[in-house]
Amino acid sequence: MATQWHSDLEHLLDGATKANVPLNLMLETTYRCNLACRHCYVSDPGGTEMSMAEIRDALEQLAEAGSLFLTLTGGELLVRDDWYEIFRHARELSFVVRLFSNGSLITDRVAERIADLKALEVGVSLYGAKEETHEEVTRVGGSFEATLAGLRALKSAGVKREIKFLLMRHNLGEYQRVRALADELEAEVSFSFYISPRVDGSADSCEMRMSDEDLTKALADGFLYPDTRRERQADRPDLRGPALAGAPMCGAGRDTCAISPYGDIRPCAILPLVAGNFRERRFADVWRDSALLRRLRGAELSRLQGCRDCPSVGYCGRCTAFALLEDGDMFGPSSFACHIEEVAARMESAAQQSGPCDGRR
Numbered sequence: 001m002a003t004q005w006h007s008d009l010e011h012l013l014d015g016a017t018k019a020n021v022p023l024n025l026m027l028e029t030t031y032r033c034n035l036a037c038r039h040c041y042v043s044d045p046g047g048t049e050m051s052m053a054e055i056r057d058a059l060e061q062l063a064e065a066g067s068l069f070l071t072l073t074g075g076e077l078l079v080r081d082d083w084y085e086i087f088r089h090a091r092e093l094s095f096v097v098r099l100f101s102n103g104s105l106i107t108d109r110v111a112e113r114i115a116d117l118k119a120l121e122v123g124v125s126l127y128g129a130k131e132e133t134h135e136e137v138t139r140v141g142g143s144f145e146a147t148l149a150g151l152r153a154l155k156s157a158g159v160k161r162e163i164k165f166l167l168m169r170h171n172l173g174e175y176q177r178v179r180a181l182a183d184e185l186e187a188e189v190s191f192s193f194y195i196s197p198r199v200d201g202s203a204d205s206c207e208m209r210m211s212d213e214d215l216t217k218a219l220a221d222g223f224l225y226p227d228t229r230r231e232r233q234a235d236r237p238d239l240r241g242p243a244l245a246g247a248p249m250c251g252a253g254r255d256t257c258a259i260s261p262y263g264d265i266r267p268c269a270i271l272p273l274v275a276g277n278f279r280e281r282r283f284a285d286v287w288r289d290s291a292l293l294r295r296l297r298g299a300e301l302s303r304l305q306g307c308r309d310c311p312s313v314g315y316c317g318r319c320t321a322f323a324l325l326e327d328g329d330m331f332g333p334s335s336f337a338c339h340i341e342e343v344a345a346r347m348e349s350a351a352q353q354s355g356p357c358d359g360r361r
Helices: 002-018 052-064 083-092 108-116 131-138 143-157 172-184 204-208 212-221 229-235 283-289 291-297 320-327 335-354
Strands: 024-028 069-073 096-101 121-126 161-166 188-192 256-259 264-266
Touching: 024 052, 052 083, 052 283, 069 083, 083 096, 108 143, 121 143, 131 143, 143 161, 161 172, 172 188, 172 212, 212 335, 264 283, 283 291, 320 335
Parallel strands: 024 069, 024 256, 069 096, 096 121, 121 161, 161 188
Antiparallel strands: 256 264
16 A cells, blocks of 8 residues: 555656656755855855745745745754744645754754654754864854754654765765764764855865765765665666657756745756746746746756766766856766766776675675
């Protein structure tokens, strides 16, 4: 019965995606934050944040458009005094809500309020298993212990939580201890090494990315991907040529969009292109008529120069925003994704030459 229900849901969501229903939303409620993380992609252009009344209206328009999954984030979501009212109204509209936070402002009372509204989960950013490592990134003393206290409060309140660990040059050696910390806190943990350029195009944050040597080690240890590269290839063995026809470039502007604190409607949070604004037009009109969104929806992997003939095109992790911010063309390759695949291919080739290996230690 559960299997059938899951299959029916997948079928429903797939149909909605093909119909360009904006299922997945990210609402950046504010760009303000109590931390100053070195790698943060946010570059605040300045403006007047949407009021509670404006956000309420925006959420109602999004619900009318068929949106279902909502991520509330910032900046730091909890910096806004009305974060709970925003969350509550989203739940009244039957959104499935996930919260992203740095965790440092989550008290027992905040955790209880999150539990009351039944958040799907709270994603909490952590940058190390030690105070000095974490705070080298956040640049705020006391933030490590405050984040751990927030995670403990969520645990006590029975809120599902996920530690989001971003791998960088200086913290790779702590991922096993972060895993142990997650076990102690009974939290899920996800690992990523995708450090984005800032949305204003500056790339100083990218200097924090891992070296090739560190990336090779991370891939070889198998904790970045739950399966090996060859298993991923087996799932989508060859999407070149005719088999690639119709495969979408990504979900941005197709079934996904982001809303800035100032009401801008963007294809995704890190793609610095604006399709419209809630203060100027209704969402349904923007979603239907925007030339930018139409162009993104028409983009297929089979049409991407430099990608369509690549054997890794079906699973490489190419990001449209990265391609634009780092390489100047959102309809071209992402040099970062290409480089990761090159490192992975070299690692796999070396493993095959040295003997049987499943990609893990």
